[in-house]
Amino acid sequence: MDExxxxxxxxCDPGIDDAVxxxxxxxxxxxxxxxVTAVAGNVGLDKTSLNAxxxxxxxxxxxxxxAGASGPMFGEQVTADEVHGADGLLGIPAPEPAxxxxxxxxxxxxxxKAQEYGKELVIVATGPxxxxxxxxxxxxxxPSHIKRIVLMGGATDFGNTTPAAEYNIYADPxxxxxxxxxxxxxxxxxxxxxxxxxxxxxxxxQLEALGTPQAVFAARTMGCxxxxxxxxxxxxxxxxxxxxxxxxxxxxLFEGISCWIGVECQGKYTRGKTVxxxxxxxxxxxxxxxxxxxxxxxxxxxxxxxxxxxxxxxx
Ligand code: BDR
Ligand code: CA
Numbered sequence: 001m002d003e004x005x006x007x008x009x010x011x012c013d014p015g016i017d018d019a020v021x022x023x024x025x026x027x028x029x030x031x032x033x034x035x036v037t038a039v040a041g042n043v044g045l046d047k048t049s050l051n052a053x054x055x056x057x058x059x060x061x062x063x064x065x066x067a068g069a070s071g072p073m074f075g076e077q078v079t080a081d082e083v084h085g086a087d088g089l090l091g092i093p094a095p096e097p098a099x100x101x102x103x104x105x106x107x108x109x110x111x112x113k114a115q116e117y118g119k120e121l122v123i124v125a126t127g128p129x130x131x132x133x134x135x136x137x138x139x140x141x142x143p144s145h146i147k148r149i150v151l152m153g154g155a156t157d158f159g160n161t162t163p164a165a166e167y168n169i170y171a172d173p174x175x176x177x178x179x180x181x182x183x184x185x186x187x188x189x190x191x192x193x194x195x196x197x198x199x200x201x202x203x204x205x206q207l208e209a210l211g212t213p214q215a216v217f218a219a220r221t222m223g224c225x226x227x228x229x230x231x232x233x234x235x236x237x238x239x240x241x242x243x244x245x246x247x248x249x250x251x252x253l254f255e256g257i258s259c260w261i262g263v264e265c266q267g268k269y270t271r272g273k274t275v276x277x278x279x280x281x282x283x284x285x286x287x288x289x290x291x292x293x294x295x296x297x298x299x300x301x302x303x304x305x306x307x308x309x310x311x312x313x314x315x
Contacts, residue, residue, distance in 0.1 A: 005032040007117045008248060009110060011068075012241070013041025013127030014051040016084050016092075016221035021126050021241040022052065023214050024308055026059035028249055034113050034121075036065045037106035041127040041171055042080040043088035045070040048127070051088045053097030058214060059312070062099045068106025068131035072172035080167055083228065092220045107135035114145035124248050125151040125179075126241035128168050133175025136182050148185045152244040154261070154274030155191035156292065160232065162272065166191055169263060170272030177263040180274075186290040188261055189244040190274060191232075193254065197243045197296040198236035199305075201226055207306050214312040242305060247293060250304060255295035260284040 008031050012018040025033050036056065038049035049067040056063050071077045085091055102109070110131065114121050123146060125132060132149070136142055153168035153176065161167040169176045180186065199207070199222050208219035225237030232238075239246075247254055259278035264270045277283045278292050 005030060006248070007032045007034045007113070007121050009035050009037060009113055009121065009123050010245070011037045011039060011106065011123060011125045011127060011131050012052060013039050013043070013048045014055060015042040015048065015088055015127065015241065016090055016224065017239065017241040018126050019051065019055045019089060019221055020218045020239065021124070021245040022055045023059055023218055024242055024245045024305065025124070026056060026061045026063065027312065028308065031249060033063045034117070035109050036063055037068050037109060037131050038065060039068045039106065039127045039131045040070050040077065041168070042084040043086070044079070047088045049101055050097065053099060053101070054089070054094040057095045057098045058217060064102040066102040066104050066106050066109045069134060072128060072130055072175065073133050074174045075172070078161070078171045090221065090224055092217060094217060106131040107138055110135045111139045111142060114142060119145055120147055121145070122147050122248055123149045124244050125149060125153070126244055128171035129153070129175040129179045130172045133172065133178040136178050143183045146184050148187065149179065150187040150189065150244045150248045152189050152194065152241050154188050156274065156276050156278065157192065159273065160191060164267070164270040165272030166274070169274055173263050173265045173272040177265050180261055180263050180289060187247055187256070187293060188274065188290050189247055189293045193293040193296050194238045194240040194243045195232060195234050197298055197301050198229070198234050198238045199302055200236040203302050203306070204237065207309065210310050210313065212310070212313040215309045218309055239305065243296065246301060246305065253297045253301050253304070254293050256291040256293040258288045259290065259292050260286060260288055261290040261292060
């Protein structure tokens with residue numbers, strides 16, 4: 001059984017939508033969640049590394065969690081507690097962790113697992129890319145040991161933290177730049193697709209009606225996103241981080257464009273913007289370095305995410 005499952009590390013900053021990605025990954029039958037690495041982002045590292053274990057405890061699994069960076073490689077720390085609350089989970093009840101933090105640091109664990117799984121390891125990244133940036137600096141051979149990175153971050157159009165930049169990239173543009181230039185096959189699930197992969201309030205109510213602790217928790221996190229995202233004209237709660245995890249599980253639900261994507265690290269107004277040649281006549285001579293995910297089969301995405309959370313109710 002184990003041999004057929006896709007080994008995955010989830011690098012995250014839980015975070016309400018990271019929490020749903022964790023629930024999605026923790027019991028996905030086709031995936032082996034070999035480690036969770038936490039990074040500072042939505043809230044501080046003490047809270048993200050705690051929340052990852054709280055959510056895994058809610059999921060009933062003891063996947064090891066390792067702490068990583070407590071702030072960006074460069075620049076000032078930018079949190080998003082106005083979205084995720086002071087505790088990072090909007091105060092929504094979740095159990096205290098049933099297991100301690102793992103011994104070891106995120107970037108060392110990423111390197112060790114990459115070697116252990118012999119180029120089969122997929123990394124799903126749903127926070128600022130600091131842990132991966134540091135791993136790539138510390139272990140220059142890492143790119144040839146990783147199968148793919150699927151990341152939630154970036155946008156080709158407008159941002160959600162500045163007019164130009166999406167939060168995960170804006171929070172550590174230099175780390176993101178290292179990742180985008182690493183040569184590792186990349187899949188970018190940015191606002192282009194996450195704003196199309198939303199749950200309506202009715203769909204959230206249906207999820208909550210399942211009544212399991214996991215479905216109720218997920219629905220409550222989603223419910224808080226509906227009103228917030230009206231400002232982006234999204235008719236529901238976008239599933240930012242679950243989108244990246246779902247891509248790792250069911251890529252056929254999505255459409256993308258192979259293209260060049262770079263990260264603006266300077267810029268008077270554009271620091272942290274992901275720049276792409278996907279839609280321009282002018283193409284970068286260096287060629288494609290990523291798949292830009294542009295579309296999701298929203299109804300199937302909602303149905304499958306709901307089914308996967310409903311499966312927690314089964315013995
Ligand atoms: C991303 O930013 C964070 O606040 C969310 O957890 C998600 O990863 C969306 O821009
Ligand atoms: Ca996140």
